[in-house]
Amino acid sequence: MRALILVMDSVGIGAAPDAAHYGDEGADTVGHIADACMAGKADSPRRQGPLRLPNLVALGLGEACRLATGRVPPGLEAPPKHSRFGCASEISKGKDTPSGHWEIAGVPVPFDWGYFPQTVPCFPDHLLKELCARAGLPGVLGSCHASGTEIIAEFGEHHIRTGEPICYTSADSVFQIAAHEESFGLERLYEVCGVARRLIDPLNIGRVIARPFVGTSADNFRRTARRKDFSVPPPEPTILDFAANAGRDVVTIGKIDDIFAHRGTGRNMRADGNEALFDATLDGLGSLADGGLLFANFIDFDTLYGHRRDVAGYAAALEDFDARLPELLNRLRNDDFMIITADHGCDPTWSGTDHTREQVPILAWNAQSNPPVGRRAGFAHIGATVARHLGLPSPRHGAHF
Incomplete structure (x- = not known):
C-alpha cells in the first residue's frame, strides 16, 4: 500500500x-x-x-x-x-x-505573502545595500520585475564582467538571483541566496530562488537545472x-x-x-x-x-x-x-x-x-x-x- x-x-x-x-x-x-x-x-x-x-x-x-x-x-x-x-x-x-x-x-x-512593487527599482535600497555588504558583492543588476530568460540575456554579459548578480522578481512572492555558474560560482550563488533569505524574512517573501546559468553571451545563455529555492517552511x-x-x-x-x-x-x-x-x-x-x-x-x-x-x-x-x-x-x-x-x-x-x-x-x-x-x-x-x-x-x- x-x-x-x-x-x-x-x-x-x-x-x-x-x-x-x-x-x-x-x-x-x-x-x-x-x-x-x-x-x-x-x-x-x-x-x-x-x-x-x-x-x-x-x-x-x-x-x-x-x-x-x-x-x-x-x-x-x-x-x-x-x-x-x-x-x-x-x-x-x-x-x-x-x-x-x-x-x-x-x-x-x-495569510498574504509579501510582494515587491511594479517599480524600477523594485527592491528597497536598504535591502540591496545590506545584501551587498553581508555577501561581499560589488553591486547588483536588475532590481525589477522580469522574465528570467529575458533579464539574463539583457544583463548576463555585464554580470560576467563585473561580478554583480542579477536580482529580479515577478508577480509571485519571490526574490530571484541569477548568476553564472562558472564566473560567479554555484556555491557562492547559494551563499548569497542564503544571506538574502535571512534579510527578507521580515518582508514575508515566500522564496529566494537561485537561478544559475551558463553560456558566453546573450545568444547562448541558458539556465541550468541547479536552481535552488530557499523557502520558508509551511x-x-x-x-x-x-x-x-x-x-x-x-x-x-x-x-x-x-x-x-x-x-x-x-x-x-x-x-x-x-x-x-x-x-x-x-x-x-x-x-x-x-x-x-x-x-x-x-x-x-x-x-x-x-x-x-x-x-x-x-x-x-x-x-x-x-x-x-x-x-x-x-x-x-x-x-x-x-x-x-x-x-x-x-x-x-x-x-x-x-x-x-x-x-x-x-x-x-x-x-x-x-x-x-x-x-x-x-x-x-x-x-x-x-x-x-x-x-x-x-x-x-x-x-x-
Missing part, C-alpha cells in the same frame, strides 16, 4: 471562482492549448493537429475540465475509463508554487511531516524538497526536465517501501512553456507526459493510490508571463471502483485523502473523498 502525488506544474483547467480578483477571469491553460491545437496554431516539428492526451483523458481529464468550465476541450472528449476525477479551486491567497503545493499537502495559506505540519514522523518511506522528486523547506521530504531525487523527472519517479516508485509516500513535481510545463507563453511547446510537453503514463500505471499495485493534479495555472495564451489563478484537475487512480471526486473547494482534500489511504493522522484541513 503506497501513495503517489504527481503535480503537473501549472496545468490549470479553467479560471477559479475568484480569478477576476487576480486579473485572470477567463484563463484556461488546458482549454486554450486544446483550442489552439484544434485550430492548427500549435503545430510544430514536435507535434501537429488536435491535442492528444489519451491516458490523461482515460483518467478523467476531459470530464474534470467539464466540471471546471462547463465544456470538454477539443480532442479530450473520449469517456474516462476511471471514475475518480474532479477539480478543485484553491483557497490560499495568491497563485504561487508554495501555496499550491502546501495546500495539496493539507495546509492552506491563510506554517503547520503537512502530510509529508505526518509520514516522516510515522517512520514511513518518503521520496520526493524535483523541487518538492525546496518547496517544503526540506521538512519531511525524505529522499529527494533531482533531475533536469520532465523526461528525467519521469525516470526519477519510476525509480523512486521502484524503491518506495510499503506504506510510503512519493511526491513529484514536473516543472517544464510552467518554466519552459507557461511563463514563456509557448503554446506549441506546452502542448508537446503535455503529450510527452501523457505518452509515458502507461509506464507508471503498469507499475502500480492493486492497493496503491495515485493522484495527478496541479498547483495553479500558467495559461500560455494569457497576457504577461505570470501564473494564472485557475482550478486544477484531480485525477485519482486505484484498483477499486469509487464515486467521482466532483468539485472541491480547496486542494487540501487531496492531502486528507492520501493521509486516509496511508493510515496517517488527518490534516486539520480538507476531507477525504
Whole structure:
C-alpha cells in the first residue's frame, strides 16, 4: 500500500471562482492549448493537429475540465475509463508554487505573502545595500520585475564582467538571483541566496530562488537545472511531516524538497526536465517501501512553456507526459493510490508571463471502483485523502473523498 502525488506544474483547467480578483477571469491553460491545437496554431516539428492526451483523458481529464468550465476541450472528449476525477479551486491567497503545493499537502495559506512593487527599482535600497555588504558583492543588476530568460540575456554579459548578480522578481512572492555558474560560482550563488533569505524574512517573501546559468553571451545563455529555492517552511505540519514522523518511506522528486523547506521530504531525487523527472519517479516508485509516500513535481510545463507563453511547446510537453503514463500505471499495485493534479495555472495564451489563478484537475487512480471526486473547494482534500489511504493522522484541513 503506497501513495503517489504527481503535480503537473501549472496545468490549470479553467479560471477559479475568484480569478477576476487576480486579473485572470477567463484563463484556461488546458482549454486554450486544446483550442489552439484544434485550430492548427500549435503545430510544430514536435507535434501537429488536435491535442492528444489519451491516458490523461482515460483518467478523467476531459470530464474534470467539464466540471471546471462547463465544456470538454477539443480532442479530450473520449469517456474516462476511471471514475475518480474532479477539480478543485484553491483557497490560499495568491497563485504561487508554495501555496499550491502546501495546500495539496493539507495546509492552506491563510495569510498574504509579501510582494515587491511594479517599480524600477523594485527592491528597497536598504535591502540591496545590506545584501551587498553581508555577501561581499560589488553591486547588483536588475532590481525589477522580469522574465528570467529575458533579464539574463539583457544583463548576463555585464554580470560576467563585473561580478554583480542579477536580482529580479515577478508577480509571485519571490526574490530571484541569477548568476553564472562558472564566473560567479554555484556555491557562492547559494551563499548569497542564503544571506538574502535571512534579510527578507521580515518582508514575508515566500522564496529566494537561485537561478544559475551558463553560456558566453546573450545568444547562448541558458539556465541550468541547479536552481535552488530557499523557502520558508509551511506554517503547520503537512502530510509529508505526518509520514516522516510515522517512520514511513518518503521520496520526493524535483523541487518538492525546496518547496517544503526540506521538512519531511525524505529522499529527494533531482533531475533536469520532465523526461528525467519521469525516470526519477519510476525509480523512486521502484524503491518506495510499503506504506510510503512519493511526491513529484514536473516543472517544464510552467518554466519552459507557461511563463514563456509557448503554446506549441506546452502542448508537446503535455503529450510527452501523457505518452509515458502507461509506464507508471503498469507499475502500480492493486492497493496503491495515485493522484495527478496541479498547483495553479500558467495559461500560455494569457497576457504577461505570470501564473494564472485557475482550478486544477484531480485525477485519482486505484484498483477499486469509487464515486467521482466532483468539485472541491480547496486542494487540501487531496492531502486528507492520501493521509486516509496511508493510515496517517488527518490534516486539520480538507476531507477525504
